[in-house]
Amino acid sequence: KAAEKGGYDYFMLKEIAEQPQAIADTLLGRLSDRGEIVLDEVRLTDQDLRDVDKIFIVACGTSYHAGMVAKYAIEHWVRIPCEVELASEFRYRDPILDRSTLMIVISQSGETMDTLMALRHAKEQKARVLAICNTNGSTIPRESDAVLYTHGGPEIAVASTKAFVTQLVACYLIGLHLAQIRGVMYADEVAAVVEKLSSTPEALTKLLGQMEDVRALARDLKTASTVLFIGRHVGYPVALEGALKLKELAYMHAEGFAAGELKHGPIALIDQDTPVVCVVPSPAGRGVMRDKVVSNIQEVRARGARTIVIAEEGDEAVKAYADHLIAVPHTPTLLAPLMTTVPLQILACEIAAARGLDVDQPRNLAKSVTVE
Numbered sequence: 001k002a003a004e005k006g007g008y009d010y011f012m013l014k015e016i017a018e019q020p021q022a023i024a025d026t027l028l029g030r031l032s033d034r035g036e037i038v039l040d041e042v043r044l045t046d047q048d049l050r051d052v053d054k055i056f057i058v059a060c061g062t063s064y065h066a067g068m069v070a071k072y073a074i075e076h077w078v079r080i081p082c083e084v085e086l087a088s089e090f091r092y093r094d095p096i097l098d099r100s101t102l103m104i105v106i107s108q109s110g111e112t113m114d115t116l117m118a119l120r121h122a123k124e125q126k127a128r129v130l131a132i133c134n135t136n137g138s139t140i141p142r143e144s145d146a147v148l149y150t151h152g153g154p155e156i157a158v159a160s161t162k163a164f165v166t167q168l169v170a171c172y173l174i175g176l177h178l179a180q181i182r183g184v185m186y187a188d189e190v191a192a193v194v195e196k197l198s199s200t201p202e203a204l205t206k207l208l209g210q211m212e213d214v215r216a217l218a219r220d221l222k223t224a225s226t227v228l229f230i231g232r233h234v235g236y237p238v239a240l241e242g243a244l245k246l247k248e249l250a251y252m253h254a255e256g257f258a259a260g261e262l263k264h265g266p267i268a269l270i271d272q273d274t275p276v277v278c279v280v281p282s283p284a285g286r287g288v289m290r291d292k293v294v295s296n297i298q299e300v301r302a303r304g305a306r307t308i309v310i311a312e313e314g315d316e317a318v319k320a321y322a323d324h325l326i327a328v329p330h331t332p333t334l335l336a337p338l339m340t341t342v343p344l345q346i347l348a349c350e351i352a353a354a355r356g357l358d359v360d361q362p363r364n365l366a367k368s369v370t371v372e
């Protein structure tokens, strides 16, 4: 077992460290010399994809959070309405689907029963189903019309880490491919995003080398009774993912909120020293979002919160509002979750370890949930 963990204390830490390579492997060979996204294994024709007028993304847990990020990217790039749904809820509300609906199902294991049942329901309604999956030959890709495999390699720890970042990459590639074949984005625009994507493994390696402070912070937070996470835009699913990781690994009460929703209720939870993890958008690009999150941080701090701020390197102004600052390398806004999620994975893992818990096998959980 120790050898399998490659010198790490837990599979989860090994898998966190493998994320740069997993991203690079998932990108490998998927951009042609002409700047076109190559998704050879996706057996839907370009015409099938041009006919799509609505997209549903359906998944569970961490894979659902990847889907939430994908919605922002796909709607922005492709300009097709895109809804994200929890697989366990999907078929019970009688969703409207037909031949021109594309359903994207996301599953690391390819065996999650809730996701499989949602996919079968979509197929009965004649929707086309594209799976994003990490497990070759598993049930979900076998029953889908097409599959884009993530090349994360086997994920042993129950908590999903490298699968998540590779799912994001797969979603970005699908979004860019759709935008290109539908003529919404030119080849040079697509290539520019792919170039940014290609530089994320290196940036992530650098980030992973700077996590000592996060480990120290974890030791500090291990006795907190609740930890809140806030984010806006793609930072919102990152906040949800940070909270999920903490719940499943450290058995602590944790909740993620859209930062703008705080004032509609959750801000009442803030007490003296309540830790609030704040995911700050890049000041470049849509600076307006960043400024809004910064004022949300000021609001929680004014009520006594202890703020743990994840912000881009060089964003000097946030320092004034951060009790702890975790700096991440710059990425374009839509790609930021590839960076901002990683400190939250490490935080949850280290808090669980500091609490003496079984990081790789949390209680009550299975790696693959094969019942509805």
Ligand code: AGP
Pocket (backbone or CB within 6 Å): 060, 061, 062, 063, 106, 107, 108, 109, 110, 111, 112, 115, 158, 159, 160, 161, 248, 367, 368, 369
């Ligand atoms: C993530 O840390 C969880 N263990 C869990 O939410 C998981 O992502 C979910 O069960 C979906 O699994 P899948 O991707 O294999 O379908």
